[in-house]
Amino acid sequence: MHTLNSIDAVRARLHGPAAVSGYFTLDQATIDTFANVTGDRQWIHVDPARAAADSPYGCTIAHGLLTLSMVTAAYTQCFSLPGCKLLLNYGFDKIRFTGPVPAGARIRGSFHLAGLEDVRPGEVRGIWRVETHVEGSERPAMVATWLLQMRY
Template identity: 40%
Template sequence: MRELATLEEMKALVGQEVAVSDWVEISQQRVDLFAEASGDHQWIHVDVERAALESPFGGTVAHGFMTLALVPAMLVNALHMADMRMGINYGLNKVRFPAPVPVGSRLRARLTIQAIEDIEGGAQVEWGVVVEREGGVKPVCVAEFLMRRY
């Protein structure tokens, strides 16, 4: 885990990759729980037998939005911002899912500070996030993630 002591230290790193998260395993149970939480029960995510027979991916795959939902936890896993009292997910500028996430995959995030803007009481950080699959050729998610830190 990378330690960043101050906002000023972060500002000096704009444009650089600053951290890589640990691997996160994508189990069928995790996918099923996300399907329950989101109401998205499409068979390519939850029907193991049908997906093995009919899916172009050869089995079930994680929801793209599940992959995206893991980004804040991956960020917290990858780095600690010592002078931050509270962080808020502010939004996204752009998100793409260039490759599927087969169940059984392991994912991790590469985090780049793209921009930092001062706001009242803190700063808005624009993170460039690339989520990669172990052994994969293409990223499974590429996003511009906005976080407000106070």
């Protein structure tokens, strides 16, 4: 766990090594819940029998947007933010889903602070390179540029 308790602490992470979360599982129940919440019930996500027969992956896979939404859980495993008055998801500049996340796979996130913009006194916008990795896979399943605004 890395502590980002001031803008100076955030600046010290700039261009440093990536922080990596622990693994957590994206099981079929989580995928089904996400499908129900979003209305995206495409068979490749929610029909294990059909996915086993017709999918190039031989199983159901997590939604790309579910994989993307898990960056918050991974980030909170990597960083504590004491003294941060506001942490705002400012959005994403680029997102690529570069590989499948099979149901039941264990995934983890990595976070590299690639840039930092001053917004106003006491507030910065971090430009984070985020990758989601499936345990045992060489390529990341997702690569994104995430903008997080932090006020101290």
